[in-house]
Amino acid sequence: MSAPLPTPPLLIEEQDDRVLLRLNRPEVRNAIDQSTVDALHEACALLEREPRVTLIIGSGGTFAAGADIAQLRERRLTDALAGINSGIFARIHRLPMPVIALLDGYALGGGAELAYACDFRIGTASVKIGNPEPGLGIxxxxxGAWRLRELVGEPLAKEILLAGRVLSGREARDAHLLNELVEPEELEAAGHRLADRIAAQAPLAVRLTKSAFHAPREAHPLIDNVAQAVLFETQEKQDRMTAFLERRKEKR
Incomplete structure (x- = not known):
């Protein structure tokens, strides 16, 4: 009798214009281990080949309670220098199309850093977001040590990173770390509503806008002008502007 197949750490649900990634280790509150990192790299390769809006959600009422502490305890100098988690989160941050994190329950440590790497964050009132790493000696x-400051400002970021403050969903929304606060049963639907709004835009315009947004300050305005030059030559720009002018003419 063959052994049962192991449960995949990440479930991928594809649609034409979006992909939902579901962290799938509910028995350990979706702690991010090496298998999860490997699966996320595979998902990123898919999304780099076929750019689509991405939603990331946890299973079992939790986003991700952090990195897998049992594995983390065994890591040494060479592991840290390899950037196991920082590498995958940077790759997610660089995905061509926007990424939406859907947060419920715990989003701590590596789970919080995964959320920080996304373009949008929607959460529930029960979410707990923070970085307790110094309490574990790391x-x-x-x-987290630099993205969080960009998202919420230095004073609050230092309170979270240095003093162990954990934000509730409402506190995270008030700090603009969350774009929206919803009921748990509405979380996935809220993510799809935002994905609908993004998908209604011209895909290439969204991609180039995201690239320009994250470009170094010294790259502007050159990168903006080059991106605009590319878009000016697209048929979609012609079609969308023609449709806009025709709608305005009809309203007169």
């Missing part, structure tokens, strides 16, 4: 080295 630091938030997968983006």
């Amino acid at each position: 630091l938030a080295a997968a983006g």
Whole structure:
């Protein structure tokens, strides 16, 4: 009798204009282990080949309670320098199309850093977001130590990173870390509503806008002008502007 197949750490649900990635280790509150990192790299390869809006959600009422502590305890200098988690979160941040994190329950440590790497975050009132790494003798080295300051400002970021403050969903929304606060049963639907709004835009315009947004300051305005030059030559620009002018003419 053959052994049962192992449960995949990440479930991928594809649609024409979006992909939903579901963290799938509910028995350990979706702790991010090496198998999860490997699966996320595979998902990123798919999304780099076929750019689509991406939603990331946890299973079992939790986003991700952090990195897998049992594995983390065994990591040494060479593991840290390899950037196991920072590498995958940076790759998610660089995906061509926007990424939406859907947060419920715990989003701590590596789970919080995964959320910080996304373009949007929607959460519930029960979510707990923070970086308790110094309490474990390490630091938030997968983006938290610098991305969080960009998102919420230095004073609050230092309180979270240095003093162990954990934000509730309402506190995260008030700090603009969450774009929207919804009921748990509405979380996935809220993510799809935002994905609908993004998908209604011209896909290439969204991709180039995201690239320009994250470009170094010194790259502007050159990158904006080059991106606009590309878009000016697309048929979609012609079609969308023609449709806009025709609708305006009809309203007169």
